[in-house]
Amino acid sequence: MQNEFSMNAEVTLVAPVTKTAIEWAKEMGINWETVKRRRYRGWAWEQALSPRRRRLPIMEKNA
Incomplete structure (x- = not known):
């Protein structure tokens, strides 16, 4: 579990x-x-390392 959030995790x-x-x-x-x-919020590495924010369904409803 520790490696999931580690800066040394290989991705x-x-x-x-x-x-x-x-x-x-x-x-x-x-x-x-x-x-x-x-990562702590459950994002995949690909999402967490993406420069853009992830849109949540609740955000899309209010947009």
């Missing part, structure tokens, strides 16, 4: 490139704390 976003989560965050221009919060 493959673009096959066959594997980097640590913190390396991907730096490359994508995302603050590491943002990535950690997203």
